[in-house]
Amino acid sequence: MTQVDLQRLTKIYPGGENPAVHHLSLTIPDGRVTALLGPSGCGKTTALKMVAGLIKPSAGDILFDGISVLGVPTEKREAVMAFQNHLLFPHMSVSENIGFGLKMRGVDRTAVRQRVADMLALVRLPGLEARRPYQLSGGQQQRVALARALIVEPKVLLLDEPLSNLDAHLRSEMRELILDVQQRFNLTTIFVTHDQEEAVVLADQIALLFEGQLQQYGPPQAFYDRPLSERVARFFGGVNFIPGHKRGEDIQTPLGLFQCPSAPLLDGAVLLTIRPENIQLDSHASGANGAYGRIKSSVYMGTHARFKILAEGNSPQPPVAIEVVTGAAGVNQFAVGQRVRLHLPSEKIWLVPAER
Amino acid sequence: MLFGQDIRVAKLPANQPKAQPHAWGERLKLMLMLGPALAVILFLFIGGLGLALLQSLGYLPFIGRTDLSVEAYRTILSREEFYRSLLLSLWISLASTGLATGLAVGSALVLRQHFRGRRWVMFIFQLNIPIPHLVGAVGILFLFSQSGFLARLAYLAHLIDAPGDFPALVFDRYAIGIILEYLWKSTCFMGVIVLAVMQSVGEDYEQAAQTLGANRWQRLRYVLLPLIMPGILSASILVFAFTFGAFEVPLLLGQRYPSALPVLAYRYYTDVDLNFRPEAMAVSVIISAFVTLLIFVYVRVSRGISRR
Numbered sequence: 001m002t003q004v005d006l007q008r009l010t011k012i013y014p015g016g017e018n019p020a021v022h023h024l025s026l027t028i029p030d031g032r033v034t035a036l037l038g039p040s041g042c043g044k045t046t047a048l049k050m051v052a053g054l055i056k057p058s059a060g061d062i063l064f065d066g067i068s069v070l071g072v073p074t075e076k077r078e079a080v081m082a083f084q085n086h087l088l089f090p091h092m093s094v095s096e097n098i099g100f101g102l103k104m105r106g107v108d109r110t111a112v113r114q115r116v117a118d119m120l121a122l123v124r125l126p127g128l129e130a131r132r133p134y135q136l137s138g139g140q141q142q143r144v145a146l147a148r149a150l151i152v153e154p155k156v157l158l159l160d161e162p163l164s165n166l167d168a169h170l171r172s173e174m175r176e177l178i179l180d181v182q183q184r185f186n187l188t189t190i191f192v193t194h195d196q197e198e199a200v201v202l203a204d205q206i207a208l209l210f211e212g213q214l215q216q217y218g219p220p221q222a223f224y225d226r227p228l229s230e231r232v233a234r235f236f237g238g239v240n241f242i243p244g245h246k247r248g249e250d251i252q253t254p255l256g257l258f259q260c261p262s263a264p265l266l267d268g269a270v271l272l273t274i275r276p277e278n279i280q281l282d283s284h285a286s287g288a289n290g291a292y293g294r295i296k297s298s299v300y301m302g303t304h305a306r307f308k309i310l311a312e313g314n315s316p317q318p319p320v321a322i323e324v325v326t327g328a329a330g331v332n333q334f335a336v337g338q339r340v341r342l343h344l345p346s347e348k349i350w351l352v353p354a355e356r
Numbered sequence: 357m358l359f360g361q362d363i364r365v366a367k368l369p370a371n372q373p374k375a376q377p378h379a380w381g382e383r384l385k386l387m388l389m390l391g392p393a394l395a396v397i398l399f400l401f402i403g404g405l406g407l408a409l410l411q412s413l414g415y416l417p418f419i420g421r422t423d424l425s426v427e428a429y430r431t432i433l434s435r436e437e438f439y440r441s442l443l444l445s446l447w448i449s450l451a452s453t454g455l456a457t458g459l460a461v462g463s464a465l466v467l468r469q470h471f472r473g474r475r476w477v478m479f480i481f482q483l484n485i486p487i488p489h490l491v492g493a494v495g496i497l498f499l500f501s502q503s504g505f506l507a508r509l510a511y512l513a514h515l516i517d518a519p520g521d522f523p524a525l526v527f528d529r530y531a532i533g534i535i536l537e538y539l540w541k542s543t544c545f546m547g548v549i550v551l552a553v554m555q556s557v558g559e560d561y562e563q564a565a566q567t568l569g570a571n572r573w574q575r576l577r578y579v580l581l582p583l584i585m586p587g588i589l590s591a592s593i594l595v596f597a598f599t600f601g602a603f604e605v606p607l608l609l610g611q612r613y614p615s616a617l618p619v620l621a622y623r624y625y626t627d628v629d630l631n632f633r634p635e636a637m638a639v640s641v642i643i644s645a646f647v648t649l650l651i652f653v654y655v656r657v658s659r660g661i662s663r664r
Contacts, residue, residue: 054563074566087564091582100578101568152569 001030002064002155002188004051009060011046011212020046022212024060028205031186033179035203037193039235043212044192048158051190052081064155075104080154084161086141088133094120094144095129101152119147123177139170143177150181157182159191163198175201196223196236208232224275230352233273239323240279242272243354251351254317255291260349269354276325278348281307281334282341290343293322295336305331311342405644412637419630428634429642438639440614448531448606448616449599452538457592459539460546461584465576467547468554485544489537493608496537500525526609533609534616538599546591553587554580586658593654597647617643 009024021043028034036044049055051062053074061068069077080101088097096103098119099112107115120126123143133141142162149157162178163171179202182189193199199206200220208215208223216228227233230241244253246267251258253272260272293311305326310319322342326333334340413424432438467478484492499505507522516522526533557580562570565579581588603618610616615623617639624636 049563052563052567054566074563075569075571077567079567081564081567083560083564085560087560089561089565089579089582100565100570104565104568104570104574104578148568158567 001186003030003066004028004156004188004190005061005063005066006047006051007061007063009047009050009062010058011043011050011055012058019043019058019212021050021057021209024207024209024212024214026207026214026217028188028190030065030188032204033182033189033191033202034205034207035191035193035199036207036209037196037199038209039194042209044194044209045160046212047209048081048160048190048192051156052079052158053077054081078152078154079156079158080149080152081158081160082142082145082149082162084164086133086138086145086165088136088141088144088148090133092133093129094125094131094133094136097133097144098147098151100148105152115151116147119151122150122181123147137170138165138167139174142166142170142174146177146181150185150187153185155188157187157189159189161192161194164193164195171198178202208235226350227273227352230271230273230355233350233352237275238273239276240274241352242320242322244270244272244351246270246351251349253313254315254320255311255313258289258344258346258349260289260346260351262347263349263351266351266353270351271354272344273350273352274344274348276306276323277304278345279322279324280343280345281324281326281330282343283334283338284341287343289346289349290341293319293340293342295334295338295340296321298331298334298336300328300331302328304328307334309340309342405641408637408640408644412634412641414634416630416633428638432635432638432642437614437620438617441617441620444531444610444614445600445606445617448534448538449596451531452535452542452599453592453596455535456539456542456546456595457588459543460550460591461581461588463543463547464551464554467551481544482548483544484541485548487541489541489602489605490608492537492541493605496533496540496609497526500533500536502526527611529611531606531610531616534606537605537609538595542595542599546588546595549591550584550587553584557583589654589658593651597650600650601643601647 004026005028006024006026009021010019011021012019024043024047026034036047038044046055050057053069053072057070062070064077064079069079088094089100092100095113095116099116102112102115116129117126120129123146125140125143125147128136128140128144133144136144142165146162159178163174166174175198178189178191181187191202193202200223203220205218206220206223207217210231216223216232223232223236227236227238230238233241242253242255244251244258246252246263248267249259249261251260251263251270251272258272291311291313293309296308296310298308299306305328307324307326307330309322309324311322312319324342410424412428414421414427415424416422463481467474467481497504501507502520502522502524504522504526507516507519510516510522511519525536561579561583562575565575570578601618603616603622606616606619607622610619614620621636621639621643624632624639627636
């Protein structure tokens with residue numbers, strides 16, 4: 001188990017105008033899974049490769065259990081990386097691929113053979129020792145790549161987009177395998193992904209990066225319930241943003257006055273946000289933290305229904321578009337054109353700074 | 357169930373469906389397009405080789421010999437000179453191909469790095485590719501012969517008492533001058549090919565090996581070299597075939613006896629006695645057969661590698 005600390009880690013590529021990674025500081029707890037999440041080109045793979053030692057940082061430090069590893073060469077860093085496109089050595093068999101790391105360490109052949117068999121059993125691929133990589137499916141290649149990384153018992157396991165090359169059903173199998181293996185070995189695991197759903201399912205902690213900069217770091221739930229900015233909220237599927245002005249616990253919006261005691265203590269221009277599934281829809285109710293609106297469209301999604309509602313306040317300002325998700329039965333309960341009451345529970349409301 | 361019994365084992369590559377035969381019009385079009393190139397190959401290469409084979413079997417109608425026999429082969433295979441020439445040719449080809457391969461791989465390893473002035477170094481590295489071998493041979497004579505530039509320099513620096521004391525690097529029994537000329541030319545040629553192959557392979561596999569604990573040497577030995585081996589093999593087979601069959605450099609820089617096989621064939625061919633012509637052609641056919649055999653072996657080996 002190894003705790004990884006990134007301290008103001010920065011990478012500027014030669015000729016690059018902006019840093020690929022800028023002042024990235026994270027404490028990655030030992031024995032946990034941490035996701036580096038962000039859109040393409042946000043610097044997450046660069047950060048991962050810096051941890052592996054494959055890219056030299058322009059500034060900052062990387063510490064394993066409090067000791068800087070910047071001077072430790074990649075091959076001695078014990079941070080093994082499994083790549084997005086598996087990168088199994090095409091001239092070697094499955095068993096040679098898996099045993100590669102042990103061979104490089106001079107482990108004797110009999111021991112290597114035994115460990116390879118154990119690893120193949122672990123990743124549920126017994127009997128494929130003699131196959132060549134081109135004779136394996138994508139999912140099998142990914143399992144072999146994982147076994148090849150695990151056999152050397154690394155301090156830190158680095159996974160670069162581990163599921164992105166797999167189709168849907170293989171993804172869920174692989175996801176479960178990664179979690180199973182991670183828990184069994186209690187490995188500090190850092191993985192890179194652009195898929196927020198993948199990050200939420202796999203990770204204990206998520207670090208969200210945009211343009212090389214850390215936007216938010218914390219447990220997955222925080223990104224849904226307590227996003228730090230509109231951009232973070234939108235990346236995690238947030239769609240409802242109502243402009244407002246906060247004074248004390250009151251937020252004045254075009255839809256009326258809302259109260260949210262649990263929201264951060266921001267005063268001034270804010271955006272009130274709430275997830276569509278947290279809004280309660282009613283045909284006649286009234287009360288605080290609510291507004292009236294008219295249903296513009298509805299979509300039946302099988303397990304739930306999604307409504308677009310134009311909500312209005314008492315002021316002469318234009319209506320605000322709000323999305324609401326209800327149970328599947330909602331589609332029979334509410335019709336397009338119907339006037340409804342929206343209730344926004346104060347404990348579900350969150351505020352983010354209004355971006356200018 | 358987690359994943360246990362639900363493992364799908366990839367099927368081995370199945371036979372590809374057979375291509376539909378071309379329509380007649382399509383075939384005719386293809387033949388017309390390929391015609392000129394095929395005509396050149398048929399007349400100049402196959403035709404020339406066929407004529408050489410006929411002459412090696414004693415078919416020389418211009419001096420009244422039309423009976424076919426393997427007498428010329430029997431004669432040259434019974435001569436010690438032939439075997440000495442064969443050994444010399446093999447030595448020249450193996451030494452120059454082996455050394456050029458090593459230097460080319462080393463150069464490509466350096467040239468694939470990013471460093472200041474890399475474009476200029478690449479330019480200089482490729483500069484001699486269009487220069488003919490003959491010019492290279494003259495350059496070797498000028499530099500390395502006992503009356504050449506280095507011999508005079510060594511004499512002026514009082515390293516030797518007379519230019520004639522300079523070690524014999526040209527017209528010598530170990531064919532050092534010839535090998536140097538081939539190295540000068542082939543290293544860059546092979547280097548460019550190997551570099552292109554290295555760049556197409558990329559550095560990802562080596563990075564994967566590096567995080568698994570492979571040091572620089574292990575990455576070269578177990579990852580990079582096997583991956584670029586098809587490229588190295590094809591480049592080295594080209595160099596070997598050329599150095600085995602070329603005659604102008606051994607003619608200019610080689611000793612009189614034993615001479616390289618192509619020089620031996622040339623000497624027989626230019627002999628005033630036309631009765632030597634079948635032997636000249638027999639040597640040429642043997643050179644061609646040897647190179648063809650080599651290419652066949654190469655194709656088998658490279659197919660084996662790519663199948664892996």
